[in-house]
Amino acid sequence: MRNLRLVGLLAALGVALAACGGSAPPGTTGQEGDQQGGTIKIGSIHPLTGPLAFDGQQMAKAGKFAAERINAQGGIKSLDGAKLQVLDADSKGEPEVGQSEAQRLIQEGAAALVGPYQSAVASNVAAVAERNRVPFLIDVAVADSILEQGYTNTFRIQPNASSMGTKGADYLAELAEASGTPIRSVAVLHEQTDFGKSVLAAFKARAEGSGMKVGPEISYDAVNVSDLTTEITQVKAEGVDALVVTGYYRDGVLAAKAISSVRPDVKVVFGIANGAFDLPQFTSDAGKAGEGFFDANYHFNARDPEMRKLAADFKAKYGEDIRTSSVLAYEAVRVIASGLEKAGTRDPQQLREAISGLSLDTLMAYPGPISFDKTGQNTSATPIVMQVQGGTVRQVFPKEFAEAEPRFPAPPAR
Missing domain, CATH: 3.40.50.2300 (Response regulator)
Structure with missing residues (x-):
C-alpha cells in the first residue's frame, strides 16, 4: 500500500513539475527564459469602442504598424530575430476596464504595455504595471499625478500637464x-x-x-x-x-x-x-x-523626412492620415523594441532598466531624443x-x- 501511495505521489509531483516547467515568463511564446527567437508580446490598451474610439482605433493600428516594420527589418536582433506581437485590448474609455485588461494582458504573457489615451485609465494601468513589475509606456495621458506615485515601471513619451x-x-x-x-x-x-x-x-x-x-x-x-x-x-x-x-x-x-x-x-x-x-x-x-x-x-515633426515617409506608408496601408496620438503609439513600440535590443533579454525588469537608460531619436517635434528622468517622464517632451x-x-x-x-x-x- 505504501508503495502504491509513493507511486501516486511521484506521479502527481511529475505532473506539477511539468506544469511549472511549461510556463513561460511574461512576453514569451513557446520558449522558456531567454531562449532566442520566438515571439515577444506587447499589450496595447486603448479605447476601441465608445466616444473616444476615433483615436483609440488608429492608435492600435499604429502600434501594430510599428511592430510590423520592426519585424520586417529582422526583429530584435540581440534576441536572434525575435518578432514582436502586439495584443489589443479595449479600455472602453473606463478606468476599471483598462485596469482589468492590463492584468489580463500580463497574464497572457505581455512583456510590456502601451497606451491608453486617457489619464484616468493610465493611473489604473500604471498601478497594475507596478504591481506586476512590467514596463508601461504611456503614449498619451497628460496628468502629472500619474508619475507622482513613486512608480519605477511607468514611462511617458508625451509632455505632462x-x-x-x-x-x-x-x-x-x-x-x-x-x-x-x-x-x-x-x-x-x-x-x-x-x-x-x-x-x-x-x-x-x-x-x-x-x-x-x-x-x-x-x-x-x-x-x-x-x-x-x-x-x-x-x-x-x-x-x-x-x-x-x-x-x-x-x-x-x-x-x-x-x-x-x-x-x-x-x-x-x-x-x-x-x-x-x-x-x-x-x-x-x-x-x-x-x-x-x-x-x-505635442505634435509629430512635419518637417522630418522620416516622419513624412511614415505618414505616406501609413496612409497607403490604412487609407487614413496618421494623427499625432498614433505617432506616439508608434513611438512607444519603438521604445520597447530598442529596450529589448539593448537588454538582450525579454525579462521585464531588465527591459525596464534598459528603457530607463535609452536615448532614442524621435519622430516628434521635440528638441532632443526620447530620454527618461527618474520619474519616467521624457525629458525632451514639449508642445x-x-x-x-x-x-x-x-x-x-x-x-x-x-x-x-x-x-x-x-x-x-x-
Whole structure:
C-alpha cells in the first residue's frame, strides 16, 4: 500500500513539475527564459469602442504598424530575430476596464504595455504595471499625478500637464506680444476629468503670473456632451480677449461649431492639449468654423523626412492620415523594441532598466531624443503651436519647427 501511495505521489509531483516547467515568463511564446527567437508580446490598451474610439482605433493600428516594420527589418536582433506581437485590448474609455485588461494582458504573457489615451485609465494601468513589475509606456495621458506615485515601471513619451499648460500660457503671451495684440483676459473651456483640470491649473498659474485674468473656467463632460452652445454663450457674455479650449476630438469639433454659431468677440481661439484643433480631419469636420484656431500641443515633426515617409506608408496601408496620438503609439513600440535590443533579454525588469537608460531619436517635434528622468517622464517632451491656415494645419511656433508664420490675432470665422 505504501508503495502504491509513493507511486501516486511521484506521479502527481511529475505532473506539477511539468506544469511549472511549461510556463513561460511574461512576453514569451513557446520558449522558456531567454531562449532566442520566438515571439515577444506587447499589450496595447486603448479605447476601441465608445466616444473616444476615433483615436483609440488608429492608435492600435499604429502600434501594430510599428511592430510590423520592426519585424520586417529582422526583429530584435540581440534576441536572434525575435518578432514582436502586439495584443489589443479595449479600455472602453473606463478606468476599471483598462485596469482589468492590463492584468489580463500580463497574464497572457505581455512583456510590456502601451497606451491608453486617457489619464484616468493610465493611473489604473500604471498601478497594475507596478504591481506586476512590467514596463508601461504611456503614449498619451497628460496628468502629472500619474508619475507622482513613486512608480519605477511607468514611462511617458508625451509632455505632462504642467508642461502643456505652462508652455501654452507662454506661447499665447509671446504670440500676442509679437503681434502687438494685448491679451488681458482669457476664458477656459475644458473637459472635466484630471486631464482638463490639470492642464487648466498649470495654464492658470502661468497666465496669471504674466498678468492675464483667467475666467470664467467652464467644464463639461466630454463623453456625454452633445452641444456646447450654452458654454460658448457664457464666454460671449464675459467679453474676454481669448478663449482657451482643452479636450478631445469630438468635443473639439462641437466647440468649433458652437463658436461659429454664437460668435463670441474674442481675438483668438487657442487650444491647449486640444485633441481636435491640430488634426487634418478637423478642417473637414469643422469646415470654415475652425479657420485660424491655434493649438499648443505635442505634435509629430512635419518637417522630418522620416516622419513624412511614415505618414505616406501609413496612409497607403490604412487609407487614413496618421494623427499625432498614433505617432506616439508608434513611438512607444519603438521604445520597447530598442529596450529589448539593448537588454538582450525579454525579462521585464531588465527591459525596464534598459528603457530607463535609452536615448532614442524621435519622430516628434521635440528638441532632443526620447530620454527618461527618474520619474519616467521624457525629458525632451514639449508642445509646439499649430494653426489652421487656409484649411490646413500648419506648425507655426517656435521658429525651429515652423512651416508657416503665425497669423495673430485670429478672430473666429463669421
